[in-house]
Amino acid sequence: MENVANAIFGDIGEDEIFLVNELARTLQNFKYEFFSTDEISDLLLNEKVSEGMKYYWIELLNRLHFASSTSILRNQRWIRGILNSYVDQNYYTFAASFRGLLESVADSTDSLLQIPNNLADIAYMVRDIVHNKPVKQFVIAKELEEKLMHYSHARKLEKNNQFPKYFNAKSNQDYLQQFNDPQIKDCYSELCEITHPAARSVLFFLTNDPPDQDKHWVLVNDQDSLQIQVFCFKFKQIMPKILYLGINLPLINLKLLNFFELPNITTPIVNKLGMKQVQLWNDLKQKIPELD
Numbered sequence: 001m002e003n004v005a006n007a008i009f010g011d012i013g014e015d016e017i018f019l020v021n022e023l024a025r026t027l028q029n030f031k032y033e034f035f036s037t038d039e040i041s042d043l044l045l046n047e048k049v050s051e052g053m054k055y056y057w058i059e060l061l062n063r064l065h066f067a068s069s070t071s072i073l074r075n076q077r078w079i080r081g082i083l084n085s086y087v088d089q090n091y092y093t094f095a096a097s098f099r100g101l102l103e104s105v106a107d108s109t110d111s112l113l114q115i116p117n118n119l120a121d122i123a124y125m126v127r128d129i130v131h132n133k134p135v136k137q138f139v140i141a142k143e144l145e146e147k148l149m150h151y152s153h154a155r156k157l158e159k160n161n162q163f164p165k166y167f168n169a170k171s172n173q174d175y176l177q178q179f180n181d182p183q184i185k186d187c188y189s190e191l192c193e194i195t196h197p198a199a200r201s202v203l204f205f206l207t208n209d210p211p212d213q214d215k216h217w218v219l220v221n222d223q224d225s226l227q228i229q230v231f232c233f234k235f236k237q238i239m240p241k242i243l244y245l246g247i248n249l250p251l252i253n254l255k256l257l258n259f260f261e262l263p264n265i266t267t268p269i270v271n272k273l274g275m276k277q278v279q280l281w282n283d284l285k286q287k288i289p290e291l292d
Helices: 002-009 013-026 037-045 049-088 091-112 115-121 123-130 142-153 172-177 182-195 224-234 236-258 268-272 279-287
Strands: 206-208 217-219
Touching: 002 013, 002 049, 002 224, 002 236, 013 049, 013 236, 013 268, 049 091, 049 123, 049 142, 049 236, 091 115, 091 142, 091 172, 091 182, 091 224, 091 236, 115 123, 115 142, 115 236, 115 279, 172 182, 182 236, 224 236, 236 268, 236 279
Parallel strands: none
Antiparallel strands: 206 217
């Protein structure tokens, strides 16, 4: 699949696909600790602030591990579909898988993009809290809570529902809007025209003969490979961005989580992966010099 990966995603394709497959292979059998709101509230109301904050942060860090891990796993599945469709020369499944990847990356980026820097700002205090060391202030992260709950629990709800706002899923266009990239928008629109029963999904079975006229047309059934190659060439500039957000961003969160030394969410493989070329990781090291 190496040459296929590069044909689709460019020069970084092979390395990034190898990376996501290695990560996916090891992301299993992690056991999470989730506490009820009542449990934590009872501790805080009964002046057991340190214990309440400990449980609060253990849960948030567990949720971050879950969000980062499932982002990688979900994106890896979509990438596998893209690669297989390229080999099978099936433009429909290629477009469906690529659309799935874009939506998946947009969804996880919405939740994960701001977390590394925000968490790094309070990382030393949080590590002290989860290891029963005294801290001088009450440390909560409401935005982090809401982002992680939105990632795992957001869905389409009826109007006037009683759930918190962050339980409401956004539209795909809202998620994609955060990229502020017209080419990603164009890419998504083109994919939708193939996966929906729109004109583009049927007209690619026609070709004009001879090519320079509009009267005589021929039904063809051998254009899949060509259409896939045209798509990959047309959108080659955005491929690195999609892979970075889909693989490297959640990977950075997993590496950051290892700093907190919680055995149940420590991911050993990520410590072997160098990130010196990634600016976000270098920014985090300015805040937490202990990071590898």
